[in-house]
Structure formats: structure tokens, C-alpha cells
Amino acid sequence: MAEAKRIDGKAVAARIIETVKASTETLKAKTGTAPGLAVVIVGEDPASQVYVGSKAKTAKECGFTSIKHELDAETSEETLLKVVRDLNADPAVNGILVQLPLPKHIDEAKVIQTIDPDKDVDGFHLINVGRLSTGALAEAFVPCTPAGSMLLVREVLGDDLSGKNAVIVGRSNIVGKPMAQLLLAANATVTIAHSRTRDLQAVCRGADILVAAVGRPEMLTGDYVKDGAVVIDVGINRIEAPEKGLKEDGTPKTRLVGDVNYAEASEKAAAITPVPGGVGPMTIAMLMANTLRSACRVAGAEAPKF
Numbered sequence: 001m002a003e004a005k006r007i008d009g010k011a012v013a014a015r016i017i018e019t020v021k022a023s024t025e026t027l028k029a030k031t032g033t034a035p036g037l038a039v040v041i042v043g044e045d046p047a048s049q050v051y052v053g054s055k056a057k058t059a060k061e062c063g064f065t066s067i068k069h070e071l072d073a074e075t076s077e078e079t080l081l082k083v084v085r086d087l088n089a090d091p092a093v094n095g096i097l098v099q100l101p102l103p104k105h106i107d108e109a110k111v112i113q114t115i116d117p118d119k120d121v122d123g124f125h126l127i128n129v130g131r132l133s134t135g136a137l138a139e140a141f142v143p144c145t146p147a148g149s150m151l152l153v154r155e156v157l158g159d160d161l162s163g164k165n166a167v168i169v170g171r172s173n174i175v176g177k178p179m180a181q182l183l184l185a186a187n188a189t190v191t192i193a194h195s196r197t198r199d200l201q202a203v204c205r206g207a208d209i210l211v212a213a214v215g216r217p218e219m220l221t222g223d224y225v226k227d228g229a230v231v232i233d234v235g236i237n238r239i240e241a242p243e244k245g246l247k248e249d250g251t252p253k254t255r256l257v258g259d260v261n262y263a264e265a266s267e268k269a270a271a272i273t274p275v276p277g278g279v280g281p282m283t284i285a286m287l288m289a290n291t292l293r294s295a296c297r298v299a300g301a302e303a304p305k306f
Helices: 009-031 046-061 077-089 108-114 126-133 144-157 176-185 200-205 279-299
Strands: 036-042 065-071 095-098 165-169 189-193 209-212 230-233 237-240 254-257
Touching (some): 036 279, 065 077, 077 095, 077 108, 126 176, 144 176, 165 200, 176 189, 176 209
Parallel strands (some): 036 065, 036 095, 165 189, 165 209, 209 230
């Protein structure tokens, strides 16, 4: 079999960002206001700082008003909730994103449920979860990673997945479950597999569309992949890469890998996302798309289709 097509998430994400930029210009011309994205970060987690910086930078590139609230790790839950409520009440803010994880003394669920569902561009509020699970996709904000993953599936297979078997490995509320709802809405037959699934390899080998979201480096080898499958690898794992040499402190350098063994899977799959450069860039692009959709709703303008 020919080697798999590499699904270029960077290129698709860049296309989405260009659409967002153009629509933002149109919205500004009509209403005089730009979409507003507020990001709240609590504490100094280095990975969170990188993500937040990247989101703020992309928001500015899109022509958004970018608001950043940095709170120290000792911030009380009540203080954080007040920041969220103030953002809910601010008409200049269309999207509110509270960067997770939060410090242990703060109840994440309580914070997420305090965000106005119509500004919940992460798609984690129970009202948006309900909208998605009942098929009200036009009203729902869908979590950004599965929304982006679904667009990559559509790049290869089109909008109607009738007759396709999809297997998602991982049942998280952030990726696995919403991904299942999106695939169902596109008429796929969906199985959610997880750590308790019997004979996981056999289940995966039945998949025309295989979505890996387990957080275990290169767990799904070529033996898990059906010939001709479309493989979407959501995992981002950092592993040691001694072949790249040592860092200044004497420890091995590292590299990013997914939950799928790319080399093995790409010998069997028809199409596969790489890590990095697959699903990752799509997540931020979909955050921008959700924020634009929120701003268009408020303005009574038509949002672009993604």
C-alpha cells in the first residue's frame, strides 16, 4: 500500500485564520467593533503560559480585542469567580477562556459553569455540552480540539460519513465525548473505547476513522490500524530523544510524539495527522472561529461556515 497522505493541520488552520481575519474586517466595517477574547490564567504553570501567549498573539493577528487577566496562584476562588462575572457583563467581550488546570484550591467545574454559555468559546459549559449532545450544532460552542479534528476528517472524507465506522480511543469530556457527538452528527457509526475496553486492538482495527486521545506516547501501533483508515492523532506527548543529544544540564533532549506510532500507522492508513503539525494548530484556529461566531451572534451578522 502507498504511504498515507499526511493531513496538514497547519495549512487547514491557516485557512481558517484567514477566513476569521476577513470576517472580522467585515464585522468591524459594519458595526465599528471587533470581537473580544478574554483569557484568564491563574498561577505560573509554564505550559499554560505558552498556550495563553499563543492564543493572545493569534487573537491580535485576527484583529480581535485581546484581554488577558493574569492572577497569582494564591488567588481565591471567589476573586476568580468575580473576574468571570465581570467579563460576562462586559459587552466588549465575546469569548471567555479560563486556562486549565487551575490551582487545587479552586473548583474548576464551578468556574466553568459560571461562564456565560454564550461566551463559553471553549465549549465546556453544561449548556453547550447539552446543545452538542442533542444535535443543536448551530447553537452549540463545540470544544476546540474535537471541532478542529472533525474538520480534518472532513478534509479527507467529506461531510457525510454514512457507512463509516469511527472508533475514538479516550472518553474525556474535552475530546472523546464531544468527538463522538460530532461524528454521530455526520452519520458515522461510533464506538468510544477506553482503558477498560476488551481487546482494544481488535476494536481499533475495525475503524474506518480512528481517533486517538489517550495521552500515552505511541500507544497505538500499526497493529491497531485498519488498511485504508483515516487516523486522527490528538495526543501530544514529550518523550526523551537521546539521538538528538543532551541539553546543557546533561539530560537528554526531547521530542513531541502523538498517541499513535506514526511510522507504523502511516504504512497502513490512507491519511494520518502528524504530531506536531496536525490537530495542534487546529485547536487555536477553532478558538478564534468560536469567538468570531459569538461576536456575529451579538451583532446579528451571519458567521462564516467552517
